[in-house]
Amino acid sequence: MLNVIQQPFCHQNIIEVNDLSFAYQQKPVLSNLSFAVQERDFVGLIGSNGAGKTTLLKMIVGLLKPDSGSIKLFGEPIERFRGWNRIGYVPQKNSFNPLFPATVREVVLSGLYNKNKLFKRVTKADQLKCDEALHAMNIEDLASKRIGELSGGQQQRAFLARALINNPALLILDEPTVGIDAETQQGFFHLIKHMHQHHNITFLLVSHDMDWVRSYIGEHPKQESGKIKLYVKHSHDLEDCRETNLTHSLRELRQRSENGKASVSSWRS
Numbered sequence: 311m312l313n314v315i316q317q318p319f320c321h322q323n324i325i326e327v328n329d330l331s332f333a334y335q336q337k338p339v340l341s342n343l344s345f346a347v348q349e350r351d352f353v354g355l356i357g358s359n360g361a362g363k364t365t366l367l368k369m370i371v372g373l374l375k376p377d378s379g380s381i382k383l384f385g386e387p388i389e390r391f392r393g394w395n396r397i398g399y400v401p402q403k404n405s406f407n408p409l410f411p412a413t414v415r416e417v418v419l420s421g422l423y424n425k426n427k428l429f430k431r432v433t434k435a436d437q438l439k440c441d442e443a444l445h446a447m448n449i450e451d452l453a454s455k456r457i458g459e460l461s462g463g464q465q466q467r468a469f470l471a472r473a474l475i476n477n478p479a480l481l482i483l484d485e486p487t488v489g490i491d492a493e494t495q496q497g498f499f500h501l502i503k504h505m506h507q508h509h510n511i512t513f514l515l516v517s518h519d520m521d522w523v524r525s526y527i528g529e530h531p532k533q534e535s536g537k538i539k540l541y542v543k544h545s546h547d548l549e550d551c552r553e554t555n556l557t558h559s560l561r562e563l564r565q566r567s568e569n570g571k572a573s574v575s576s577w578r579s
């Protein structure tokens with residue numbers, strides 16, 4: 311069983327996994343897993359094929375129920391959690407039939423629909439959020455293409471735009487660079503590093519790219535459980551937390567007074 315990460319005074323745990331176990335038809339995949347992710351951590355989840363990384367992410371986003379143990383999101387037990395628009399999730403790469411009828415715009419807009427909004431009409435404000443997310447990912451020109459016509463890297467950007475449309479505090483990415491070329495991968499890693507360092511986003515990333523994980527997060531895992539290792543990097547030195555937090559509060563205050571809420575256009579800088 312893992313030790314829970316020590317919490318510094320100024321950051322909240324936004325994911326808490328406690329004593330989690332899961333089996334597929336009696337085949338155990340995760341046993342007694344415990345860890346916490348703090349606001350503004352970048353967590354790399356590393357493990358061999360079949361270690362249970364995707365299964366873990368699916369439980370964290372509510373697609374699978376643990377057999378035992380508990381999950382809290384932003385301090386709320388997952389069973390009562392309603393703030394799903396604070397979480398952006400990009401599942402493992404889907405391969406699309408080129409004839410799949412949805413356009414990039416429709417795919418990105420679908421990030422706005424949770425259970426409550428499923429049948430809601432798309433408003434002008436929704437379209438604007440979509441434009442901003444497409445702009446942030448530099449794929450405005452692809453908006454009316456069918457998603458299946460896009461290259462792997464372009465699809466990845468579209469799914470990231472879908473995850474960003476709600477301006478989430480937490481991004482959960484499952485092997486986001488699989489099947490895309492080395493140059494696009496570098497661009498993608500550069501982008502998420504930038505989001506982590508400058509836009510206060512917390513990341514939970516499954517990746518087999520050990521070179522990148524080591525170079526950004528560090529050589530040594532913070533925790534290990536079963537076949538899963540967690541590499542963790544906070545976005546700034548812990549001793550700077552007090553000052554950094556104050557800056558964030560002021561920025562938030564300013565954003566609130568200027569336009570009510572933060573806009574995804576600030577992703578692009």
Ligand SMILES: Nc1ncnc2c1ncn2[C@@H]1O[C@H](COP(=O)(O)OP(=O)(O)OP(=O)(O)O)[C@@H](O)[C@H]1O
Pocket residue numbers: 334335339357358359360361362363364365366
């Ligand atoms: N729907 C399912 N039904 C039965 N077994 C499953 C199902 N999904 C996954 N498994 C099994 O559970 C184990 C963990 O799978 P999971 O996809 O979580 O691993 P992973 O660490 O994400 O692997 P990879 O690195 O290959 O993506 C594997 O042995 C897999 O075969």
